[in-house]
Amino acid sequence: MPQQSSQTILDVVTWIQRHLDAGLSYRFACRVGMCGSCAMMVNGIPRWTCRTHVNKVMRDNQLTIEPLGNLPLIKDLACDMSEFFEKWTDSKGYFQGSTTRHDPVSTLSPNSPQRRVADAATECINCAICYASCDVVNWNRDYLGPAALNRAWSLQNDERDRASAERLTAVAGDAGCHQCHSQQGCATYCPNELNPTASIAGLKRMVAKAYVRGELPKQGTKRDA
Amino acid sequence: MKPHRQQPLYLAFLLHRLSGLGLALFLPFHFYVLALALEGNAELDQFLHWSALPLVKFAETGLVFLLAIHLFGGLRLLALENLPWSNSHKNYAAMALAGGFFVACGFLLRAF
């Protein structure tokens, strides 16, 4: 295919679909590094293809483009993201507040230490690059994974959230935060420069404290052994 | 090795796991040898004479290395999980490995 300057991997995939194989299946949306839809394995590394330049990753004039790792394949370069999002729910990675639209707006300081911690983990756009790079996910398909646990940590540090106890129980099961071996593949490859390993270390501390104080239930969630 | 694993902290994990595995598999043998003392000094000595062989001394040095890197790597993990987050873990992992070499060399030099 014709080589151009400033060509991205997404450009390559698009050219192939338009000129060589009309049936090629792949995902993209914004193509400017905002949505995370175009994540694929490029020469074995999970990347946003719209933000990966061919001349930066080409080796010996060869490029290998594969669907994102650790996810079931639908077709060609498109994976089934269902398990990734189900784990987001299983880790209680969603906000549960106690106020309604009739209550005054909560005032939060963006500079409070806890808010800074929550903010540091909050920019996740669910691209699943961390999930694809995690070897624990590879070895234990039940593992909640870096993204879901990172979100749980961010919410645990949100002072408006009221689901703290259930969330800790959710992440303390046999597929939870304790499975992380701190390999930091997630942190290495996250395009938003998040660090799920650091978040998971925080969850480990929170769970340990809760356990020692007797605040965790005797039985875990459905994933618990 | 798969491309996504070619980053230093994966290697640190692998060394930690393999050193732990090596030590865990060595332990039963170690306990068996020490328990020979139950039968008297002579029984234990009969075995310890093997430890004069250079090959055995190198093997022992290897084990000391495994124990040292597992200890230093383990301290790094305890720090990672309990102290405020540091972005220097690649450095710490390198220091753990270096520390292990240092200790093992210390042993090796005194073994000969």
Place this chain on the structure above:
Amino acid sequence: MLEVRLYLAQRASAAIMAPLVLIHLGVMIYAIQGGIDAAEILERTRGSFFWGANYGLFVIAVSVHAAIGLRNILREWLSLRGIGLAVISWIFFAGLLTAGLRAVAAVVLS
């Protein structure tokens, strides 16, 4: 909450062993010079409360720590689950504990 207990047990046993391993490394590096024989070891350990306590604690901690570590390996690399995983892990723990305490008794009590 099994994983929480295993995690805490493994980290606690690790923390306990940190000074014990340093002592053990020190002992080995000190003792290896000029070769090693039974008398050299046993004249120091026989009847010693300190060495008995040191290595006794070490054995208990390492049995917990190694069994849990091995459990992770069995689960992640050999895909063992459920009863099989539990049984093998307990066997490692019990095996290391009995063999280890026997070794401590051998060098301290015999």
